[in-house]
Amino acid sequence: MNPSEPSAFAPDDAASQAAGICFPFPSEPQLSRNDLLAMVPPAPSCDYLISRFFMYMSQFFPILHGPTFQKEYVAFVGNPSAVDLSWLALLFMLLSIGLHTLDYDDALPDDLRPDRYTLQDSRMSTRRYREAAMICLSKDQFLTSYRLNTLQALLLVVYEICHEEGVERGWTLLGIALNISIALHCNAESAPPGLNCMEVERRRRCWAGLLSLYAYQIVSYPGVDMLFLTNVTATLPADVNDADIHQDSISQPSSRPTQMSVMIFKIRLFQLSSRICRHLKGPNKFDEKMRDQFDDEITEERRQWNAAFPIDDDEVPSLLDFSSFAHWSLQFHGHHLYLLIHQPFCRPRSNPTCFRQQSHAKCINSGAALLKLHQRFWEIPRLRPCRWTLHGLHSFYTVHGAVALASCLLEEESHISDSLQYRDTFIAAVNRVEKLQHRSPICMKAYPMLSQLQ
Incomplete structure (x- = not known):
């Protein structure tokens, strides 16, 4: 399916309100797993958009462990029908944000464009991919059944909304992400039993991403008191690169900036912003x-x-x-x-x-x-x-x-x-x-x- 075509499955407001059980995401009962898989662009374009995400946007919001996603993506390409809906939602969000990086590149020379991808209306396509991610989560019953991919996809939805539309439009979804992250023990001070080092770090990165999104909300609404989150004694993610994280160990932090350095600074900003905004409303x-x-x-x-x-x-x-x-x-x-x-x-x-x-x-x-x-x-x-x-x-x-x-x-x-x-x-x-x-x-x-x- 051509990713530049307008969405043919987005529900209208009346239908969405009638299917209130799917709040806050749209409902499309007739959309099957195969329909969703058909929305994934051809492999060359999909590869290109994912690489754009990791090249540009992952630097600013590094909640994913790149090698883990790549391994999962290879498995998806080999057998798309076996994919979990929450992981498919995550894939659609990487495509959506990756497409944003092309949003202002329509003046590029032809030889710098990907061979098999024609960008006609990136804004319509990114919204379409986000809708697909939302429908995947909804059909996966994310409000009662969730896993780490669910949380990662939801955090990327909020991140995109904050930067594309405004932080006020992500407030409700961020609260849902907070509760899911707590249920998944992302804020645990010590490693939950049964998880290897890599799985623990992936959860800690999600908690760090959550706090960085709350930093946006706090400074946008100084009257909102989120200081209680600064008292959560969660262990922060290691300030290391993806290649330094293994299933049984984590390498020592580098003296140079790492892929997580920006996120560590954002967590500190969250803590400082919380104290400043509480003071200003007093x-x-x-x-x-x-x-x-x-x-x-x-x-x-x-x-x-x-x-x-x-x-x-x-x-x-x-x-x-x-x-x-x-x-x-x-x-x-x-x-x-x-x-x-x-x-x-x-x-x-x-x-x-x-x-x-x-x-x-x-x-x-x-x-x-x-x-x-x-x-x-x-x-x-x-x-x-x-x-x-x-x-x-x-x-x-x-x-x-x-x-x-x-x-x-x-x-x-x-x-x-x-x-x-x-x-x-x-x-x-x-x-x-x-x-x-x-x-x-x-x-x-x-x-x-x-x-x-x-």
């Missing part, structure tokens, strides 16, 4: 000592990122390792946290007693930094595979940065050096949001407001 959000303490902690996290990925902000990451772009991906979250803790102190007119010039300057710097990061993900050719992430979470951070920067520039008392440069940065960001609004729910909502500020 009565002492104008406490300057706490502001300075959190500022120091964010700065220390950024120092560790710079040590792991030794590049300056203005330098291009390694040409030999795509994972070095993770340095910039983490910076989105870091500057967003700076804004959260400093914005209560940066408004001289609305709150003159709490105004602090250093917080005002920090909001200007971090707001402009977020717009610069957004520009990089939009303009740098090597980041084209990640440009689709600007549809959701990264544009959410950028809109926050644009509003913070604009509010500082509009303050009458403000005398900002390089104000014209900041205005140019803001205007360029508004232009990018305008271009994205037809594909991004966040940009569609934000553009009218930003254009008025402009």
Whole structure:
């Protein structure tokens, strides 16, 4: 079946509501296992999309153990009819996210395109593959019967939703994933009996991925208190590469960044974000000592990122390792946290007693930094595979940065050096949001407001 054809099986809203037992996923009773298998593209295209996922997106959300998936994929190719529905759901999510990496590549020369794959409407196809993954999980009765593949597929569904549509649309599914991960002992402090080292690490990676997704939710909804998750004494995944994990042992961590280094940093961000957001919703959000303490902690996290990925902000990451772009991906979250803790102190007119010039300057710097990061993900050719992430979470951070920067520039008392440069940065960001609004729910909502500020 041609993956670029529109979905012929997606249920309408009335049918979906009538089949409420399948909440929150669509129901298609007449769709058979063979129908789902027929949606998998031909082997060359399938291989290509999976390789795109592991080459580009797995670097930012490494919840899978690559060699294990490859072994399972080889078995699937040899006997597709024997595949478990939850694993098939996982495969469809890798295809969906892999296809996202091609989303903005329609200008590539023909000789750089895969021979047997014609991209006509990647957005329609990715949604179609996600629908297929959801139907697989639904038909597998995932609400009452689940395994590790179920959780992995569900986490990738939430990850895609957060970056493609917005974190608010993944909240309910994330709660389901949390309960499934607890049921599968992913948060166990010690290894569950009967599992080898590889199986234990795969569960710990899922727990790490879950916490990183909660980090997105917490900073998007600072009033939501998820601090209880920081008290769970789960053992973190080993900071090692896939090749270092064996059934009976795990090699010692490398002194260089590994495939899991980014995830380890994201877990630390989850813990820090939880404490910051709990503080901000409390009565002492104008406490300057706490502001300075959190500022120091964010700065220390950024120092560790710079040590792991030794590049300056203005330098291009390694040409030999795509994972070095993770340095910039983490910076989105870091500057967003700076804004959260400093914005209560940066408004001289609305709150003159709490105004602090250093917080005002920090909001200007971090707001402009977020717009610069957004520009990089939009303009740098090597980041084209990640440009689709600007549809959701990264544009959410950028809109926050644009509003913070604009509010500082509009303050009458403000005398900002390089104000014209900041205005140019803001205007360029508004232009990018305008271009994205037809594909991004966040940009569609934000553009009218930003254009008025402009």
